[in-house]
Amino acid sequence: MTDIKKIIKLDIITVSEYLTLKNFIIITGLGVFYSYLNGNIMPIFGVSQVFAVIFSTYPFLVGDEAGIDSLYGIFGIKRASVVCGRYLWSNLTGIFYLIFGTALSLILSLTIGKIEFGKEELMVIPVWYLLTNLIIAAQYPFYFRYGYAKAKLIYTTVIFALVVAGFIIGYFADKVISVFAGVNPYIIIGLALVLCLAFYLASIKLSKKWYGEREFS
């Protein structure tokens, strides 16, 4: 069994307690409620992906408390593998919640005529996938470096900063879009994808560096 498989399995054991039915009921309830209000399926994805992001921090939350980093050390699992394992875990978590969200949306659109699920809605899925992974990539290095408790504070600040940035960009949205007016949309998409990938890989590299420097009892 490779180290990464070991980590994912161990993380599943530590986190499995938190994967309760209650969570899914909340997601479903909130998602359906807001979608109904909004008239489209976006809120479902919004809610499920927020849960995905929260869930991706659980290995840190529970792991830190459990001293699981020491356990990884005792097993002789390399630090770099722990990092890769956690990123993979968060990726899988994101995909899982996406599938859940998609299924829920389909059901909703079939049962409630008002809500659409067409080609446009389908295109939203990869965007959510990217977004979730980017948010996770933005947090993870800090979790690896400081552990859950301290990182939470930083994370909250980052989220706050993002929200503010979102508003600012939203305000200047028109101007931003006009800059790209003449450019081929596929190039923009391609560029965006490359940037996302670069960001994600840089995040992994930073995590590996910071986690490698930590000391455990």
Add this chain to the structure above:
Amino acid sequence: MTDKIILENVKKKYVNFQLGEISFPVPKGYITGFIGKNGQGKTTTIRSILSLINFEGTILIDGQSNENLEYLQEAGVVMDESFLAKDWNMNLVDKAMDIGYKDWDSGKFKAYLEGFGIPLKSKVKELSRGMKTKLMLSIALSHGARLLVLDEPTSGLDPSMRDEFADIIQDFVGEEDNTVLFSTHITQDLEAIADYIVFIDDGKLVDFDTKEDFIEKYRIVKAGLEELKGVEDFLLGKKVTRVGFEGLVKEKFVEKISSDILVERATIDDIMVLYGRKK
């Protein structure tokens, strides 16, 4: 005779303390006792050996650098702080160990638990200090380990449990290829069963030798306060009271000491208590 572990110029700096440089071997097939007062570098050394912390220098396990972490699969660890999740019950521990250790023997583990009286349903946080140690020992002995690294394993055990513990350790080295590194400040545990002694003080190696030779090197001298001046230069440490003093000397200097002074054999405990002691 080969060495299971070799430390070469190992160094680790902390804000308030520095370990090293320190070099010593842990001979294969024997019990090596690792002694020194608390806070003198034993735990840092052990953590370095287990690759839990970064350090300068080289540590070889079976001739290979410990950067290749595979040796940990064959190493059983008992530390005073449990590395197990507090909410896990024994079945979860079993599951987790099965994932982490390639040679995990679940049957053996459960047999040990039963022998130690640890119920399968109990959670790690519900166990007393002594039970936690027994749990870690059960784990350490259930994955085909060839090396046992023990860091203060008996601190929470009463004397009869400590005796049981010594039995188990001696059973373990009943196999010629098995090695034990036993770090403790309860030196009575080592007086009987240790083959070799590593003595560390203030982050530096004071001595490495067979237990018998180690003890032979030192003597305790006892006399009245008037005689103290005469021997003070030879003393490696002393304890002074109103009615006299007790000092640690190297055996080779005993002939230079006047015959009025009582000279006794030292136990490992004596050596550790008196070494470096100023008053």
Add this chain to the structure above:
Amino acid sequence: MKIIISNASNVPLYEQIKEAIKSEILSGELKEGEQLPSVRSLSKDLKVSILTVKKSYDELADEGFVETRQGLGSFVVEGNSLLKQEERRKILEEKLIEAVDLSKSLKIQEEEFFDLIKFIYEGGIYD
């Protein structure tokens, strides 16, 4: 096999073990060719370190009582009755010296002493 060691004694542990095994051999409790317990198992039974038992066995081998066969263990040397005899004669001599000294200190005359010996030799003391 019986080995009792004392931590309180001034005699080093390895020597106590060595002498105990030696007397078992000399008294015939341990037969020629018989295998001694492994170093490691004996160290556990006596609760001493492995090196201590090793030292005993090494010295027993040096003194010709025991031979160690690589990979098999340690065995009481065969055909050493001559050696045993000599050792036992030595012990007899030592004990006789003790007896004579004691007798002298009790101011017992030489003739009386010989009478006593004769008496004992003929089994008199067991009546």
